[in-house]
Amino acid sequence: MDRERLILLHHCRGVTWKVLNHFVALGSLETVFQLTSTDVMELTGMKRETSDAFIHDRDRLCSKEIQHFYHKHDIHIHTMTDEKYPPLLKQIYDPPWVLYTKGNQEVLNNPNTLGVVGTRHPTREGQLSLQRVVTPLINDGWVIVSGLAIGMDTQAHELTVRNDGSTMAVLGSGLGCVYPKQNEALALRITHKGVLVTEYPYLVQPQKWHFPQRNRIISGLSRGVLVTEAKEKSGSLITADQAMEQGRDVFALPGSLLNEYAHGTNRLIQEGAKLVLGAQDILDELTVKDWAKMEY
Template sequence: MITIVDDIYPPVLKTIKDAPLVLYAMGDIDLLTLHPMLSVIGTRKPSNEAMPKMKEYVLPLIQEGWVIVSGMAMGIDSYAHRLALNSSGRTIAVLGSGFDYIYPKKHMQLFRQIAASGLVLTEYPPNTPPERYHFPERNRIISGLSFGTFVIEATERSGTLITVDQALDQGRDVYALPGSPLAEHTKGCNKMIQDGAKLVQSTADIAEDWKRMESHWVI
């Protein structure tokens, strides 16, 4: 259990609205001291192109030691965690339930893998089951830990937009991969770019932003 007054509590998380007073952690809490962290999120129903996209745009960052933060949900979230784990990288999962109620249940093995070689966080006590409203709440932690949020795929009305809105409200950068306007799974990303998210054409688009702000970010 990590409280907001403990030294290991991430300073950047203290700056967000409604910062969690307590975090329950399972795994390597030293990951909380590492930078940069990038949240990687997207639709729960990704296309066949999603993993190739992530290998092209996220894997190079993992290989450079970036910590990948996501929510262990179906789809892009689980892809992000697995890509980091399979590449001997670092990843943090933020849950919308307590440790006694892993959701979705089919991700129990993924949860154990992340707890063994990464870090799992939740603001909910262990005996707290998942509730619909928990997931928008936990999203503020995902974006709050990270200097930026990278959206791989999203539909026009994707729940991913909740995290994006929270990231913007927290003053974090938002990045999105563009796609065909005819494809449902990229319409949300295209709309984000239209509204001001940074279009990603290479990992350098994200890495160069980090280099510019690193000295102001690392406390």
């Protein structure tokens, strides 16, 4: 795969994962640079306005300038064929064609990763339960993966940073548009030992539909996903569903029947998720030995 052309195309307006999939299927990305706007419409289903914008960007963007920009901002670019592309993420059905990462790159290849997701309105009990279960894993060198959202995501990242651990924060925006704004300082702290990860170019603003897409990366980077507190209709349950589709283990913290933020986790347990009372329950399922046998 032509790495430079892939990165350039990824910065063009109108390009999504599916559009890039169509381009890659042509066999050579050089062919994409010979397509007319009408050709692109027929190949990808783009509307004329979007296709024209794509052609404009394709013909005017400069690969060397793009590479220089990211180097200047100390951001690493990983395509699917690169050596440091996370091996776990490469296993899923729809891995990002391009990843942009900032921070400790070695974390991307740590084999011990646990996704942590939950409500944006955690209870005190939920936060203490998270601390009790996850802290031993952090101290044992496990990488905590979450989405930098307010609430339980923030708690998971903060807990890891406070315990001098490594965490991956998966963004639903470009690295130049960290969302939510109040977590910009946390994002900077994460890069000291952990890493920020996104499939979106630097200046892409967060959009509502980005977050379900981001969730597949959280689960894809993780050997298992722990759902802490969640309502019955929750974005955290989307992540749990994606984790199951990707063949990952799903864990859930049980909660009171009177706590609406435990309804989703209790339902997950009822449907087969592993009930977690402590860190050992997770370790019993995610053994290094089993995953060491897998071919990436």
